[in-house]
Amino acid sequence: MTNGLDRYAKLDSPIHRWEVRCKFVGLMSLIFAFSCVQDGWLLAAAMIVATILYGLSGLPRSFWISRLRYPGYFLAFIVVTLPFAAGQTHLIEFGSWLAISLEGTLAAVSIVVRFLAILTVTLVLFGTHPIVETLTGLRALGLPSFLTDTMLLFYRYLYDVIGQFRVMQTAMRLRGFQRRQLNWRYIKVLALLSGTLLVRSYEQSEQIYRAMRLRGYSDHASQRQLVPPQQGDRLALAATVTLAIGIAIAEFYRN
Numbered sequence: 001m002t003n004g005l006d007r008y009a010k011l012d013s014p015i016h017r018w019e020v021r022c023k024f025v026g027l028m029s030l031i032f033a034f035s036c037v038q039d040g041w042l043l044a045a046a047m048i049v050a051t052i053l054y055g056l057s058g059l060p061r062s063f064w065i066s067r068l069r070y071p072g073y074f075l076a077f078i079v080v081t082l083p084f085a086a087g088q089t090h091l092i093e094f095g096s097w098l099a100i101s102l103e104g105t106l107a108a109v110s111i112v113v114r115f116l117a118i119l120t121v122t123l124v125l126f127g128t129h130p131i132v133e134t135l136t137g138l139r140a141l142g143l144p145s146f147l148t149d150t151m152l153l154f155y156r157y158l159y160d161v162i163g164q165f166r167v168m169q170t171a172m173r174l175r176g177f178q179r180r181q182l183n184w185r186y187i188k189v190l191a192l193l194s195g196t197l198l199v200r201s202y203e204q205s206e207q208i209y210r211a212m213r214l215r216g217y218s219d220h221a222s223q224r225q226l227v228p229p230q231q232g233d234r235l236a237l238a239a240t241v242t243l244a245i246g247i248a249i250a251e252f253y254r255n
Contacts, residue, residue, distance in 0.1 A: 004159065005126045006134075013058035016128045019233040020137035021226065026240030027053075027125040033244035034117045039254045040106075042247060043113045049243065050120035057124045067123055068116075075112055082108040131155055133226075140226055153208070161201055168193055 009016070015023070034046045054064065086104035093099040126134060135148040177189060
């Protein structure tokens with residue numbers, strides 16, 4: 001899992017040293033506050049806060065860019081289409097039927113800024129602690145153990161399934177299969193590949209479950225105890241929650 005979310009979890013920064021339960025509650029409150037922001041000044045403030053948190057975390061810029069790659073297609077689609085699809089105030093007109101609208105442009109900017117701010121805080125949240133410790137903190141906060149164990153297994157074996165898929169793709173290419181165009185043959189091969197991967201994943205999940213049961217796994221198995229939060233952790237939590245509440249209140253009164 002060299003490309004996992006927590007590959008930089010061993011760095012040393014104030015965010016890395018923040019107790020996992022306090023960090024989860026504090027940063028999730030910011031994420032919820034960012035999700036309801038519409039005002040331009042508050043959008044700028046949300047992006048500034050997210051950038052400061054990312055800088056404090058010490059995570060490399062390349063990590064942020066790599067996680068933006070696939071969502072970037074969605075953002076690009078919004079930026080390209082929304083200014084043409086919504087609004088009545090035309091900024092630029094291309095003939096009598098196509099125009100860039102002010103309302104659509106502002107909506108696209110709002111969506112993109114909120115998405116980037118939320119993505120940045122999410123990477124800080126899950127990238128500065130090992131995933132096991134994060135899920136342990138969620139369990140300590142009251143999340144059922146069945147859900148935390150399921151999330152851990154999903155995270156752990158997602159990359160294993162991706163590895164199997166890449167191996168199968170390589171084997172197909174070595175046997176002469178090439179994707180030149182979208183046709184029925186390609187669709188059939190892709191369906192067979194997906195079915196084979198699904199069957200293998202199901203068989204592997206059965207083997208893992210049996211192995212866990214043989215080793216005494218149960219929903220009531222004891223969990224690792226977490227270190228109690230220190231005063232600095234509580235102060236950081238209070239400051240973060242206060243900031244999130246302030247952003248939400250400011251957005252409410254501006255509307």
